[in-house]
Amino acid sequence: MSKTTAADLIDRLERAGIRPSAQRVAIAGYVLATSEHPSADEVWQRVKTDFPMVSRATVYNTLQLFTEHGLLRQLVLAEGCVVFDPHVAPHHHFVDDVTGRIEDIPWSALRVGKVDQLEGVDVREYMVVVRGRRTRG
Amino acid sequence: MSKTTAADLIDRLERAGIRPSAQRVAIAGYVLATSEHPSADEVWQRVKTDFPMVSRATVYNTLQLFTEHGLLRQLVLAEGCVVFDPHVAPHHHFVDDVTGRIEDIPWSALRVGKVDQLEGVDVREYMVVVRGRRTRG
DNA sequence: TGCTCTATTTAGACTATGTCTAAATATCGG
DNA sequence: CCGATATTTAGACATAGTCTAAATAGAGCA
Ligand SMILES: [Mn+2]
Ligand SMILES: [Mn+2]
Ligand SMILES: [Zn+2]
Ligand SMILES: [Zn+2]
Numbered sequence: 001m002s003k004t005t006a007a008d009l010i011d012r013l014e015r016a017g018i019r020p021s022a023q024r025v026a027i028a029g030y031v032l033a034t035s036e037h038p039s040a041d042e043v044w045q046r047v048k049t050d051f052p053m054v055s056r057a058t059v060y061n062t063l064q065l066f067t068e069h070g071l072l073r074q075l076v077l078a079e080g081c082v083v084f085d086p087h088v089a090p091h092h093h094f095v096d097d098v099t100g101r102i103e104d105i106p107w108s109a110l111r112v113g114k115v116d117q118l119e120g121v122d123v124r125e126y127m128v129v130v131r132g133r134r135t136r137g
Numbered sequence: 138m139s140k141t142t143a144a145d146l147i148d149r150l151e152r153a154g155i156r157p158s159a160q161r162v163a164i165a166g167y168v169l170a171t172s173e174h175p176s177a178d179e180v181w182q183r184v185k186t187d188f189p190m191v192s193r194a195t196v197y198n199t200l201q202l203f204t205e206h207g208l209l210r211q212l213v214l215a216e217g218c219v220v221f222d223p224h225v226a227p228h229h230h231f232v233d234d235v236t237g238r239i240e241d242i243p244w245s246a247l248r249v250g251k252v253d254q255l256e257g258v259d260v261r262e263y264m265v266v267v268r269g270r271r272t273r274g
Numbered sequence: 275t276g277c278t279c280t281a282t283t284t285a286g287a288c289t290a291t292g293t294c295t296a297a298a299t300a301t302c303g304g
Numbered sequence: 305c306c307g308a309t310a311t312t313t314a315g316a317c318a319t320a321g322t323c324t325a326a327a328t329a330g331a332g333c334a
Contacts (some may be wrong), residue, residue, distance in 0.1 A: 081218025
């Protein structure tokens with residue numbers, strides 16, 4: 001039953017090399033503990049209930065700061081930002097960190113196992129998303 | 138060397154149950170042949186070079202129509218639409234089709250093979266993205 | 275303590291992009 | 305051709321990410 005106290009949060013921010021301002025502690029109190037995978041604006045809405053005067057820019061900047069210091073990851077999974085792919089058969093994707101370009105990986109080029117053993121889900125589709133850099137090729 | 142002709146495109150649209158208006162054929166001529174994984178606005182910009190008067194609404198509606206008829210897939214992979222995850226260790230994700238909720242799948246729950254055999258890429262990270270519905274559980 | 279420099283926060287403008295509407299246009303069946 | 309339907313259009317609207325200049329808060333030092 002270890003509840004995350006303000007002192008715990010301050011400690012964590014300081015160990016990450018981040019000065020623990022009141023705003024940053026409030027943001028950390030939500031976003032470092034959630035399992036909700038919130039968008040930046042969702043974090044803003046949520047933090048405002050405890051800290052009404054926090055600005056949108058502070059929340060965005062703080063999330064970026066936490067990410068740079070390894071306390072958060074950014075996942076490109078939010079609905080509403082889609083790209084279109086005329087290749088409708090199952091395949092995987094590679095996203096180039098440098099250019100942002102999305103490339104196809106043939107289904108047979110990777111092997112994914114144990115998907116059918118997932119509990120409590122009715123799987124419609126799945127794919128591997130690989131991120132990195134292109135080398136010579 | 139089979140170039141996609143307008144007649145081919147019209148045929149494909151008709152077989153999909155879509156009336157082949159001039160705008161739809163112009164949009165199809167780009168988006169059904171590309172390997173670029175474009176966003177809707179990128180499709181709009183591109184199609185406008187050949188068909189300057191096409192409206193944004195038509196492009197968005199047409200992409201939706203093509204998707205509903207199985208000619209396109211929508212991929213949630215575009216940079217700029219991120220969610221934040223305090224769980225920074227490698228893991229996979231399940232996205233609920235009904236609620237949009239993103240849930241963690243432990244790294245050990247799935248098995249991914251042959252990633253190290255990908256040619257021409259320096260892999261920084263990868264994950265499986267599973268989409269579907271929650272059942273009882 | 276009070277001063278000065280720096281880090282941080284703020285409001286709000288700005289941009290980009292997805293959505294919606296009502297009117298105009300094109301196409302179809304008869 | 306005519307009336308009905310399908311499609312397209314311009315532009316308003318909404319949402320969310322970015323940027324800026326000014327205000328505030330905090331740290332280091334006299
Ligand atoms: Mn998590
Ligand atoms: Mn493709
Ligand atoms: Zn693809
Ligand atoms: Zn996660």
